[in-house]
Amino acid sequence: MVGGLKERARSASAEAGADGRALGARRGLVRAVIVAMRPKEWVKNLLVFAGLLFSGKFDELDAIGAATVTFIAFCLVASAGYPVNDARDVEEDRQHPKKRRRPIAAGELSVRTAIALAVTLAVAGLASATALEPTVGGIVLAYAIGTTLYSYLFKHEVILDVMTIAGLFVLRVLAGAVAVDADASAYLLLCTGMVALFLGFTKRRQEATSELHSGTESRPVLEHYSIPFLDQMVAMVTAATVMSYAIYAVNSPLIGAKMLGTLPPVVYGIFRYLYLIYDRKDTRSTDAILLGDYGMIGAAAVWVGSAVTLLAIYN
Numbered sequence: 001m002v003g004g005l006k007e008r009a010r011s012a013s014a015e016a017g018a019d020g021r022a023l024g025a026r027r028g029l030v031r032a033v034i035v036a037m038r039p040k041e042w043v044k045n046l047l048v049f050a051g052l053l054f055s056g057k058f059d060e061l062d063a064i065g066a067a068t069v070t071f072i073a074f075c076l077v078a079s080a081g082y083p084v085n086d087a088r089d090v091e092e093d094r095q096h097p098k099k100r101r102r103p104i105a106a107g108e109l110s111v112r113t114a115i116a117l118a119v120t121l122a123v124a125g126l127a128s129a130t131a132l133e134p135t136v137g138g139i140v141l142a143y144a145i146g147t148t149l150y151s152y153l154f155k156h157e158v159i160l161d162v163m164t165i166a167g168l169f170v171l172r173v174l175a176g177a178v179a180v181d182a183d184a185s186a187y188l189l190l191c192t193g194m195v196a197l198f199l200g201f202t203k204r205r206q207e208a209t210s211e212l213h214s215g216t217e218s219r220p221v222l223e224h225y226s227i228p229f230l231d232q233m234v235a236m237v238t239a240a241t242v243m244s245y246a247i248y249a250v251n252s253p254l255i256g257a258k259m260l261g262t263l264p265p266v267v268y269g270i271f272r273y274l275y276l277i278y279d280r281k282d283t284r285s286t287d288a289i290l291l292g293d294y295g296m297i298g299a300a301a302v303w304v305g306s307a308v309t310l311l312a313i314y315n
Helices: 002-026 029-037 039-054 061-088 111-132 134-152 160-179 186-214 220-224 227-250 257-279 286-292 294-314
Strands: none
Touching: 029 061, 029 111, 039 061, 039 160, 039 186, 039 286, 039 294, 061 111, 061 134, 061 160, 111 134, 134 160, 160 186, 186 220, 186 227, 186 257, 186 286, 227 257, 257 294, 286 294
């Protein structure tokens, strides 16, 4: 069996080289740079607008502008981390059926070019955040350090890999709140962490299931995750996510328990995501599911709409 896996890995690596050459002929430098930045992943940075939404400042132009600058800063710094991560994992990515099409693994970007791109993006993101508010700049810097530690250390540590990702999500919400001078509720930060753990463990389950079926090895830490263990973790964080959001909604700083009206779309969105992962065997990335599934898009739209409506009526 081990010999068979090694043979598949060698075959995947050879196919990756062929795919890389083919992709290199179709994708130029500019497009390769854009792909390496992974703009679809920027959907995660929308969390910086949570402070703007729940503080009721969504009708203030200065606050909107500050939150937008913070969002852009996180997008730039996040995009700086992807080339570094891909440069480090280039050999592993070449054995993965999808990741082998990434620009560095496909031979479209050299490691030197990728690192130069990362430095440029990081400097631009940190400079814009610091110019807006030094404290926001400090949080964005902490995020940059966290992503670097994740790429070089924590991504290979079982459980700590997902917990690190959760911490980075919390930093997004905290920075957004500071940018608009809003109170970052402890319950809101707790809920953010639970949502991130939910997304992290469901993603690990997707990856573990994919490796089990394909026979390839693309993420070393998955050796320490079993499907039953991941199912337990998903069950725990699912319950914790719903409960923590319900507690936050009951204790909304502005309108109290009336914020419970936003709970149904949150519960539906979580259950819909689980349905796609478990029942529909959806193997798409988190951002692809959030941006491509009509049920998830609808849940997000109803959630935002209900929050804005309730805050406008009762605040």
